[in-house]
Amino acid sequence: xxxxxxxxxxxxxxxxxxxxxxxxxxxxxxxxxxxxxxxxxxxxxxxxxxxxxxxxxxxxxxxxxxxxxxxxxxxxxxxxxxxxxxxxxxxxxxxxxxxxxxxxxxxxxxxxxxxxxxxxxxxxxxxxxxxxxxxxxxxxxxxxxxxxxxxxxxxxxxxxxxxxxxxxxxxxxxxxxxxxxxxxxxxxxxxxxxxxxxxxxxxxxxxxxxxxxxxxxxxxxxxxxxxxxxxxxxxxxxxxxxxxxxxxxxxxxxxxxxxxxxxxxxxxxxxxxxxxxxxxxxxxxxxxxxxxxxxxxxxxxxxxxxxxxxxxxxxxxxxxxxxxxxxxxxxxxxxxxxxxxxxxxxxxxxxxxxxxxxxxxxxxxxxxxxxxxxxxxxxxxxxxxxxxxxxxxxxxxxxxxxxxxxxxxxxxxxxxxxxxxxxxxxxxxxxxxxxxxxxxxx
Numbered sequence: 001x002x003x004x005x006x007x008x009x010x011x012x013x014x015x016x017x018x019x020x021x022x023x024x025x026x027x028x029x030x031x032x033x034x035x036x037x038x039x040x041x042x043x044x045x046x047x048x049x050x051x052x053x054x055x056x057x058x059x060x061x062x063x064x065x066x067x068x069x070x071x072x073x074x075x076x077x078x079x080x081x082x083x084x085x086x087x088x089x090x091x092x093x094x095x096x097x098x099x100x101x102x103x104x105x106x107x108x109x110x111x112x113x114x115x116x117x118x119x120x121x122x123x124x125x126x127x128x129x130x131x132x133x134x135x136x137x138x139x140x141x142x143x144x145x146x147x148x149x150x151x152x153x154x155x156x157x158x159x160x161x162x163x164x165x166x167x168x169x170x171x172x173x174x175x176x177x178x179x180x181x182x183x184x185x186x187x188x189x190x191x192x193x194x195x196x197x198x199x200x201x202x203x204x205x206x207x208x209x210x211x212x213x214x215x216x217x218x219x220x221x222x223x224x225x226x227x228x229x230x231x232x233x234x235x236x237x238x239x240x241x242x243x244x245x246x247x248x249x250x251x252x253x254x255x256x257x258x259x260x261x262x263x264x265x266x267x268x269x270x271x272x273x274x275x276x277x278x279x280x281x282x283x284x285x286x287x288x289x290x291x292x293x294x295x296x297x298x299x300x301x302x303x304x305x306x307x308x309x310x311x312x313x314x315x316x317x318x319x320x321x322x323x324x325x326x327x328x329x330x331x332x333x334x335x336x337x338x339x340x341x342x343x344x345x346x347x348x349x350x351x352x353x354x355x356x357x358x359x360x361x362x363x364x365x366x367x368x369x370x371x372x373x374x375x376x377x378x379x380x381x382x383x384x385x386x387x388x389x390x391x392x393x394x395x396x397x398x399x400x401x402x403x404x405x406x407x408x409x410x411x412x413x414x415x416x417x418x419x420x421x422x423x424x425x426x427x428x429x430x431x432x433x434x435x436x437x438x439x440x441x442x
Contacts, residue, residue, distance in 0.1 A: 008328045014088035015044045016325060017081065019101045020068055022094060024055045025371055029307055030093070030300070033318030035059040041326075043088065048077055071100050078104050089325035093279075093299040098122055102278075102298060111327045113222075113298050116274035121298040124166055124206055127273065134272035136265065137292055139209035150187045153207040154180065160210040163187055165194035172387045176210065176241040186241065189384040213287040215294070216256065217248070218266060219301050219309060220282065221320050222275050223329045227267040230320065230332055231309035232257050233301065234401070235283075238346075242383040247408065249341035250308040251401050252334050262291045269293055277324050279317075281305070304342055304395065311340035311368060311397055339401050340368070343408040345392040346382070351419035353378045356391050359414040366396040366407040370415070385425040391417060 016038050021027060038045040044061040047053070053063045066077040074097070081087065089110050092101035102118025105111070113121065120126050125143040132138045142153035143166065154161045154177065163186045164174040173193020175186040190205040215235040221228040232254045238244040256262055266282060273296060281301040283294040300306045306317035314335030323330035347353075354377075358370035373390045374380065380389035394411040398404035 010041045010323075010326050010328050011088040012042045014086040015046050015081070016089045016091065016322070017078065017087050018045065018047045018060070019074070019078070019090065019092040019104075020094040020097050021047055021049050021056050026302075026304060027093070028055060029310070030318040030321060031056070031059050033316050034091070034322050037319055037322040043326075044085070046081060046085070048074070048081070068097055068100075074100050075104065078108075082108055089322075089327070091321055091325045093321075095297065095299060095302075098298045111277035111325060113278040113280075114274050114276040117276055117278075118298055120273035121275065121280065121296045124164065124295055125204075127293075127296055128206070128208070130272050131269055131293060134268065136269055136272065137289065139211050139292070141206055141208035143204060143206055144187075145204050147184060147187050150205060150207050151180070151183055154183050157207065157209050162208050162210050163190040164206050164208070165190055166204040166206055174243045175384075176243070178240075182241070185384075192384075193387070211285045211287050211292050211294075213285045213292075215283065215285055217281055217283045217301055217305065218262075219306060219317075220266065220270075220280055221324050221330050221332065222270055222278055222280060223324055225271065225276055226329075227270045228330065228332050229257060229263065229266065230315055230317070231305075231313050233305050233308065244346070244383065244387070245303060245344070246346070247341060247343040248303055248305055248308060249339065249401055249404055250305065250312040251339045252312040252314075252337045265291045265293065269296060277327065279321060279324060303344075304393070308340040308342060308395070311395075312336065312338045338397055339399065339404040340395065340397050341401075341404045341408050342393055342395045343412045344373070344390045345394075345412060345415050345417075346389055347380050347391060347417070347419060350379070350381045350385065350389075350422050350424070352422050353380055353391055354418040354420055355416075356418075357416040358392050358394065359411055363414055364394075364396070364407065364411040366398050366404070367411045368395045368397050370394040370411065379422055381422075381425060391415075 035045055046062045047060045048064045050068045052065055067073045087108050090105040092098055099122040102113045106115045120130050128138050128141045140157040144150040144153055160178045162176055173190045175189045177183045177186040194203055217233045219230045231250050233248040233250045236247045279300050281297040285292045320330040353374050356372045361367050372392050382389050392415050396407040396411055398407050
């Protein structure tokens with residue numbers, strides 16, 4: 001096995017291993033800087049991916065195609081690579097793969113979340129249990145696998161409650177139940193979503209006390225147990241009972257980044273969970289009793305939040321990923337002071353997407369980029385029949401959050417859709433997710 005690097009010197013020989021690349025539109029902005037840093041350091045960059053390479057070829061020295069969603073296959077593939085190469089670091093930003101990748105990093109002795117840390121962030125029930133034991137305020141909660149358990153838990157916790165899959169992301173299957181007569185349908189929705197998870201936490205639902213207040217997320221680096229906040233996003237969600245994520249805004253000068261109460265909650269949570277080295281994406285509610293952690297994820301945020309962070313702060317998330325993967329403390333001082341936001345387009349009702357046209361840079365003030373998120377012919381279904389029925393996104397930059405919101409409104413208004421009606425889903429049909437979902441927002 002490779003020995004873990006000591007100190008903050010970057011290794012000058014060996015291999016940096018990446019598990020899963022993601023889609024070009026949503027992850028190339030990370031891979032490019034990682035590749036440049038690896039080559040400058042004299043490291044080979046090797047990718048293990050479930051799809052045959054296309055755009056990835058120019059960035060990696062070797063690409064191994066394997067079913068990374070099968071734990072036994074992934075483990076065997078990585079061990080084979082480690083037997084013929086000196087692995088000095090391992091990276092993964094795909095939520096369903098984070099657990100296996102983190103355990104492999106611990107096995108290989110390279111910087112990572114640690115075995116305790118990766119289990120703590122991947123399993124929402126364990127996260128709640130650990131943070132509660134550490135004295136961090138958490139909502140009342142219970143892990144359930146059956147409707148009777150869920151009913152009893154909701155009565156004990158008290159309405160309103162939120163039901164969510166044990167280990168999904170992107171607010172998939174998260175449902176609000178204000179009263180007992182809404183509980184059964186909410187449980188069925190959350191349980192159905194949980195069955196999509198290929199890992200060990202499938203077919204289970206967490207029932208928890210509803211915590212009101214604005215929602216934020218903080219992407220941070222952890223180096224040898226030290227928590228280093230990078231950037232903070234204000235989240236915009238759809239109305240209850242579903243919590244579909246509509247957009248995010250990152251302000252490099254957000255005052256919350258200097259809020260001692262928030263920073264202490266973040267640092268304390270990471271210490272309690274045992275996170276040692278890596279990147280995390282923490283979601284919180286700003287309640288009337290202070291910041292409350294919703295969940296901690298063992299990877300960078302999805303929804304292009306790291307790209308917003310780069311635009312707003314000048315920090316290069318790919319370089320931060322590289323540094324923590326090889327055991328180096330990253331530079332986190334912003335070099336810019338701007339605001340960046342993203343807005344996702346959703347249809348008003350279930351439909352088949354025939355065509356989508358997005359504006360080009362220059363068509364709207366501050367527009368940085370825009371892109372379709374689903375190809376023609378895709379059936380887009382809103383909850384509970386489907387999730388993340390996004391047809392497009394726009395990203396804008398401005399000097400203030402208010403100006404950024406106005407620019408997002410104007411750019412989103414330029415998106416043009418052609419759709420066709422579709423029949424309602426069958427009552428017993430599994431919910432729909434657009435192809436490539438986990439590459440878009442883990």
